[in-house]
Amino acid sequence: MSEPHDRTIQYGNATGGDVVVALDVGGTGIKCGLVRPDGVAVHAERHPTEAARGPAAVVDTILDVAAGLTGMARAGGLTPVALGIAVPGVVDEARGVAVWSANVGFRDVPLRDLAVARLGLPATLGHDVRAGGIAEARLGAGRGAGHVLFVAIGTGIAAAHVVDGAANIGAHGAAGEFGHILVRPDGPRCGCGRPGCLEAVASAAAVGRRYQELAGTPGTAAEVAERAAAGEPVAVRVWQEAVEALADGLATAQALFDVATVVVGGGLAQAGARLLDPLRAALRERVTFHREPRLVAAALGDEAGCLGAALLALDAHGGVSTTMEAR
Amino acid sequence: MSEPHDRTIQYGNATGGDVVVALDVGGTGIKCGLVRPDGVAVHAERHPTEAARGPAAVVDTILDVAAGLTGMARAGGLTPVALGIAVPGVVDEARGVAVWSANVGFRDVPLRDLAVARLGLPATLGHDVRAGGIAEARLGAGRGAGHVLFVAIGTGIAAAHVVDGAANIGAHGAAGEFGHILVRPDGPRCGCGRPGCLEAVASAAAVGRRYQELAGTPGTAAEVAERAAAGEPVAVRVWQEAVEALADGLATAQALFDVATVVVGGGLAQAGARLLDPLRAALRERVTFHREPRLVAAALGDEAGCLGAALLALDAHGGVSTTMEAR
Known part of the structure; x- marks a missing residue:
């Protein structure tokens, strides 16, 4: 041991x-x-x-x-x-x-x-x-919301849909694959084999790849967030692309789930307001007749x-x- | 009265x-x-x-x-x-x-x-x-499946996610808006105001509009299905576009819900095997590490x-x- x-x-x-x-x-x-x-x-x-x-x-x-x-x-x-x-x-x-x-x-x-x-x-x-997801929904940032979507954005992207403290498991134990919903049909191929998955565009790994591709130098997602905040044009563009893809994904999830609160966790969420503020604005643009969910950072790390x-x-x-x- | x-x-x-x-x-x-x-x-x-x-x-x-x-x-x-x-x-x-x-x-x-x-x-x-959805899940085509997605495709498109006989309602009574998930970011604008919604590409109304646009003559969705089966090139193309958009939508839904059975109802489902056979094939192509759901026609009309x-x-x-x- x-x-x-x-x-x-x-x-x-x-x-x-x-x-x-x-x-x-x-x-x-x-x-x-x-x-x-x-x-x-x-x-x-x-x-x-x-x-x-x-x-x-x-x-x-x-x-x-x-x-x-x-x-x-x-x-x-x-x-x-x-x-x-x-x-x-x-x-x-x-x-x-x-x-x-x-x-x-x-x-x-x-x-x-x-x-x-x-x-x-x-x-x-x-x-x-x-x-x-159930911990955040019951004890953390989704407490009291009833209907919560917990989204973990790191190397990959996954989610849990939690209603009254219980997460949907799915018929085969595979529910919540938020990283593999379609957002960019003409986008890069995902590790799962399909083009255009959210994970292929907006995960921390995808942000790093895209930055390397456009800037010609490496950069982690955290560095891209920092450089974007400092106004570096390539970083601004890469961060914006990721935020818009995430907002598209969240708008699709909200159409299907209609949650009260979206809790964002995982490595990328450590960018804090640099992620959540533009993401909230981009989601607001996309919500038409639906109710906009509260978008908050995870509380339990x-x-x-x-x-x-x-x-x-x-x-x-x-x-x-x-x-x-x-x- | x-x-x-x-x-x-x-x-x-x-x-x-x-x-x-x-x-x-x-x-x-x-x-x-x-x-x-x-x-x-x-x-x-x-x-x-x-x-x-x-x-x-x-x-x-x-x-x-x-x-x-x-x-x-x-x-x-x-x-x-x-x-x-x-x-x-x-x-x-x-x-x-x-x-x-x-x-x-x-x-x-x-x-x-x-x-x-x-x-x-x-x-x-x-x-x-x-x-x-709960009727189809308990008494109809989804009977015994446990996790069912009921999709109604008519003038609009909507769905119900039913687990153990109960449908998710959502935090504001608005869950299941399957017609308003993103499938074609560069596609036509939806009635809801956003571009690329599934409903704007694959509803019965959208199929009719698209056929009129490409063929220059009117055609209902049922007529397009029939003409496509007869090999009319424009109808084949329009039907194919709708089927592929629906398959993209169902693949996204399956990633999130992981259901055992998808029950397809509504007016467009009256096309029967002309819809379900190509839709099943197109969904199979899109399911990678996920389990493919059973895709069946609604039983209760x-x-x-x-x-x-x-x-x-x-x-x-x-x-x-x-x-x-x-x-």
Whole structure:
């Protein structure tokens, strides 16, 4: 087991009581911790995923980390009541199977049952963006909105449609692929094979590619945002193109979902007002007979997936307080 | 009250028992009847809407028709237990208010409370396409699918996303505006004011307009479908353009919703295999890592809205059997 990078969010006054062991497994790192039934994280850790070791080794790490957290909780006088794990890709939440995840290397891994066998705790497997979405909708920037679209814009783009605190999973565990909606039929080809996907035009990776293409020098999305704010013409143009594509995508999503609040998270959202202000203006132009949703930055940062994994476990195994808060 | 155009769907063996009075109010006509808790219509009527008379007169007609059906049920030994009304446009289902409906002329009409006051029955107000969607999902072509997208393609285009028998309404009663998602940024301007909406390219009205534009002679969508099947080059091109735009729209919807079944209804769906076969092929081309949904024609025809209005009333006021069937 890799060395934990300890980082405690809040111990509060908890000296006893129930906690959920929660893990958000990404391609690079595992964010994990102990979360109370009211949604407060009382302990947080980070571990590297080291996906290159192969799926069996990653599963071992996940189970070791979960066992370590369970032991730590008990040693501290807390009672671990359930385990929640969030993973990226296609997740069959009903069967608890990580169906397909390119960046973690999973293919049909029955992670829930493996966790139950190892830990002897009831366990729930969820999707990382949908977990982040329910956390933002219940505990973060979408709190009180009822109908929320959580959009994560990073290397890729994905979303979760959350109504009354629950995310739509889809018939095959694949709902929310906001990065793969059509916005530019004549645009660049997406990694998925189709031309014109939103992700191929407006992800952080796409912004970097486009800048390199037009400026002839490299630039990350964060650098492009900064240079655009400073008035550099190529950066202004690249940023504007991304914002307009995102606004087109959000207008399409709003036509279908009619949410009250759009919560924008992920790496690109760290541009803050440099993204949200022009995006809000561009979305306003596109909303005709529809109601314009409130457009806000995510509030939970990269803890959202871990908190959401805990909420999913609480929903499935007896937690009620955070669910009630959402209504 | 206008003369009813009597048309009985099925009397079955019902000589007693509960029924719901159900009305589907459209810009041209009112489809209505008496529906048993198991979803079987035991009586159906049609009346003209005559929307040009103004909203007050239309409301009077709706209430007169509902009162007539209630009286007929009682005279036949049936017990009317609830009233369900479906209307087009933006509908606030929670408050029972027809917020905005261009083709019926409604603007903030508290139709549910007016109906309760007039009839003394519990009443429910719903949206026509969402009502049609839940009927197709529970009783029609989407039966057993769990996650269904019902798409109505006629003069306009709209959809209902139905999960476990319930349609998403949205935060403002405006979810499902599938006609107003972006598919052709350089395409014709839509009636909503934005360029490139699906409705501006692929509705029955758009197909007719495009044919007139390219052929110089008029043609309805049905005629274009027929001429395309006969190999007329302009008709082939126009039909192909519409099919490709619809496939782009469905691919976007599938990325977001991940449904098991797409049910296609509305006037354009009467083209049958001439629409569904090429549309299925074009959608298959566009589905990459996603699962391809089953694409089927609607089964309930233009009775879907009336049956759905009955289901909404049963959901709200004690009907259980059709809800259970959907799970």
